[in-house]
Amino acid sequence: MATNVGPIYDPPSLAHPFGTDRLGDDILSRTMSAATLDVSITVAVVLLSVTVGTVWGSVAGFFGSWFDYLTMRILELLNAFPSLLLAMLVIAVAGPGLLNVVFVVALLPLPDYVRLARAEVRSKKNWQFAEAAKLVGRRPVGVLFAHLVPNSLRPLLTYASVNASQVAATVGALGFLGLGIQPGSAEWGSMISRGQDAILSGQWWVAGFPGLMIFLLAAAFHLISDAIADSRDQGGSW
Amino acid sequence: MNASSDVVLDVKRLSGGFEDTDHQILPVLTDVTFSIRRGVSAAIVGESGSGKSITALSVLGLTPAGFSLTAGQIRFEGEDLLTMDPARRRKLSGRGLSMVFQDARAALNPVFTVGWQIADVVRIHQDVGRREARRRAEELLDRVRVPEPARRMKQYPHEFSGGMAQRAMLAMALACQPRLLILDEPTTGLDVTIQADILDLIADLKAASGMTTCLITHDLGVVAENCDQVVVMQQGCVRESGSCAQIINTPTDPYTKQLISDSRLVETS
Numbered sequence: 001m002a003t004n005v006g007p008i009y010d011p012p013s014l015a016h017p018f019g020t021d022r023l024g025d026d027i028l029s030r031t032m033s034a035a036t037l038d039v040s041i042t043v044a045v046v047l048l049s050v051t052v053g054t055v056w057g058s059v060a061g062f063f064g065s066w067f068d069y070l071t072m073r074i075l076e077l078l079n080a081f082p083s084l085l086l087a088m089l090v091i092a093v094a095g096p097g098l099l100n101v102v103f104v105v106a107l108l109p110l111p112d113y114v115r116l117a118r119a120e121v122r123s124k125k126n127w128q129f130a131e132a133a134k135l136v137g138r139r140p141v142g143v144l145f146a147h148l149v150p151n152s153l154r155p156l157l158t159y160a161s162v163n164a165s166q167v168a169a170t171v172g173a174l175g176f177l178g179l180g181i182q183p184g185s186a187e188w189g190s191m192i193s194r195g196q197d198a199i200l201s202g203q204w205w206v207a208g209f210p211g212l213m214i215f216l217l218a219a220a221f222h223l224i225s226d227a228i229a230d231s232r233d234q235g236g237s238w
Numbered sequence: 239m240n241a242s243s244d245v246v247l248d249v250k251r252l253s254g255g256f257e258d259t260d261h262q263i264l265p266v267l268t269d270v271t272f273s274i275r276r277g278v279s280a281a282i283v284g285e286s287g288s289g290k291s292i293t294a295l296s297v298l299g300l301t302p303a304g305f306s307l308t309a310g311q312i313r314f315e316g317e318d319l320l321t322m323d324p325a326r327r328r329k330l331s332g333r334g335l336s337m338v339f340q341d342a343r344a345a346l347n348p349v350f351t352v353g354w355q356i357a358d359v360v361r362i363h364q365d366v367g368r369r370e371a372r373r374r375a376e377e378l379l380d381r382v383r384v385p386e387p388a389r390r391m392k393q394y395p396h397e398f399s400g401g402m403a404q405r406a407m408l409a410m411a412l413a414c415q416p417r418l419l420i421l422d423e424p425t426t427g428l429d430v431t432i433q434a435d436i437l438d439l440i441a442d443l444k445a446a447s448g449m450t451t452c453l454i455t456h457d458l459g460v461v462a463e464n465c466d467q468v469v470v471m472q473q474g475c476v477r478e479s480g481s482c483a484q485i486i487n488t489p490t491d492p493y494t495k496q497l498i499s500d501s502r503l504v505e506t507s
Contacts (some may be wrong), residue, residue: 131300132345132407136359137332144254146358148347 009203019205021194034210039217041102042168049106049158049167053113054149059081061121062144071118075111082142083108084173091179098181107169109163116159120152138140145191154228164216165218172214245313246418246450247335252296252310263308265474270310272469272479274418274452277331279444281461281482282454283497284471289507290454294420298337299327314418332363332414340423342403346395353379353391361411378409385438395484401432405439412443419444422454437464445461458501462486470494 010020013099018027060071078086090104124130125148133143175179175189195206249272255265272355274280284290295301297312299319314317314334319327339345349357356375360366366374372391379387382405395403404424411419421440425433441464444451451464461468461482469479470491478491489495 103454128305128339128341128344129347130412132298132337132339133347134328135298135337136410137328137362146264147347151347153349 009198011203012205018209019203021191021206022198027191027205028059030186030191031188031209031213034188034191035213037181037186038168038171038188038214041098041105041171042164044102044219045105045167045171046109046164048102048158049109049163050113050156052106053110054117054156055153057114057117058121058144058149058152061118062125062140062148068118073116074089078107078111084170087170087174088177088179091174095179101171101174101180104213105167105174108170109115111166112163113156115147116156117152120155121148124148124151154209158228160226161221164221164224168214168217175207228234240266244275245273245472246315247297247452248311248313249293250311250313251298252293252307252312254292254296254301254305254310256304257306264304266305267296267307267474270471270474270475270476274450274467276417276450277448278466279441279451279464280467280469281465282457282471283455283458285456285497287473288471289474290471291422292456294337294422294452298302298331298335298419309419310480311460325445331360333416335418335420336411336414336416337410337420337422338404338407338424340426342407342424343395343398343400344408346398346403348395351392351394352395352398356391356406356410356413357411357457363414375409375413378412379406381412381443382406382409383435384409391484401428401436401439404428404436408439408443412447414448418450419453423456424453425457425460433460440464456485458497470497 008020008022008024010016010024012019016026017026018031020026021030023183056071060068063071087104087108090107091100094100094104114159121144125143130143130147133147134140138146171187172179172189175187175191176193180187180189191210192207195203195208195210198204198206221223239356239390251271252267253265254267255263258264270289270293272282280288282293292301292305296307297314297319301307307320314330319330322330346352350358353372353375356378357371359369360371360374360378361368364371364374374386376391379390382392384402384405390398390402390406393404398406416467424440425436428436439461440451440453443449453461455461465482466483467480469471469492470477470485472493478485478495485494486498489498
């Protein structure tokens with residue numbers, strides 16, 4: 001990442017298409033460098049959350065009894081906290097850092113995934129194909145993971161792509177509050193926070209472009225979710 | 239072979255019912271008793287609500303929620319299924335006894351290809367690799383007379399007609415090589431010509447593999463043409479059981495007589 005490559009607070013020009021910030025850093029190159037970080041954190045968070053949530057929720061929905069009861073109480077506990085506040089609390093205790101951010105942000109949508117997977121499996125576990133699978137000698141765990149979970153994936157994935165845009169915004173919000181990854185590293189949220197004073201003095205581009213990127217990333221995930229929803233309407237293969 | 243090993247399924251004084259809101263059992267089955275000899279094609283006949291399907295589901299351990307058995311025994315090859323431990327019972331399902339449902343398309347998993355599902359069952363019961371399992375699945379589809387098995391393997395259940403799906407279910411049941419195959423109304427809802435095809439197919443497969451079959455139906459015409467042994471049920475009770483010829487020609491029970499005179503058997507014979 002280039003530092004001090006231009007004059008400070010230079011408005012967008014051919015040399016610096018996104019302008020420069022108060023240290024003279026090129027906003028475009030910082031924005032691009034931050035993209036790898038923000039996109040990979042978002043994808044990692046969603047993958048982690050959807051995987052854990054699907055396994056947890058489908059096991060609870062399939063086997064029921066005390067495990068299901070315990071699961072629901074834990075989810076209610078998680079839902080009782082305002083999500084961003086919870087994330088801030090945990091990071092304040094655990095300290096900033098890439099992995100901590102991923103785990104904490106993954107915790108926020110987890111109850112939704114667990115509930116969704118649980119409801120899907122509960123509604124399908126008495127379907128005939130599940131009973132037929134038992135009849136040909138499958139173990140209950142096999143019925144769950146080979147037959148019921150694949151049948152529940154579409155709503156989960158559709159939700160995951162919508163959720164990814166929320167996650168992108170949350171990661172940005174934590175960065176803005178200085179609770180994200182290491183201070184100083186290029187991340188859209190922390191870049192906005194760096195540029196917030198400059199907005200008042202007229203240098204809109206310092207915070208504006210990173211903000212636009214968060215918006216574009218969220219919009220991109222929405223497009224993916226639309227595509228998944230369309231594949232359902234066309235009677236796709238899954 | 240002695241007399242007891244000659245019997246595949248022996249149901250003795252089986253009773254059960256649905257629990258109502260006051261925890262009272264409303265009886266659905268009362269003292270159901272019958273046995274099925276090895277190698278025969280048996281049938282359980284009765285109208286809707288006679289308890290024939292719930293008897294079959296009890297044998298398979300798939301009773302619906304709220305239903306419980308209150309008394310009786312279900313012996314499969316001499317072992318009581320009701321007191322058997324779950325792991326042993328699971329081992330029996332598929333290999334020992336298997337079932338073909340009425341609505342074959344609902345019994346296939348909508349998200350996987352038919353070929354994948356049959357190959358999957360092959361792999362549960364036979365120690366073979368993926369490729370060999372697919373080859374055997376294709377062979378099975380060919381055996382149940384599905385045209386173009388190689389192409390059909392790659393299709394999803396929604397691309398199958400009712401009759402083709404029922405054939406695929408038969409292929410899946412055959413993949414387990416069960417000793418007793420229960421067929422719950424396998425031809426209801428199919429065209430008459432396809433009904434006849436499927437019944438012929440079942441008879442041929444039975445002859446080739448030597449398995450015992452138990453057909454559950456309301457159609458006495460189907461029974462008269464295809465079965466050796468008949469159990470007639472009404473309102474949760476067995477009215478009469480015996481060989482097919484005896485029951486069709488010289489029924490002793492008034493309900494059986496009624497059933498025969500109401501069916502089209504009399505007109506055709």
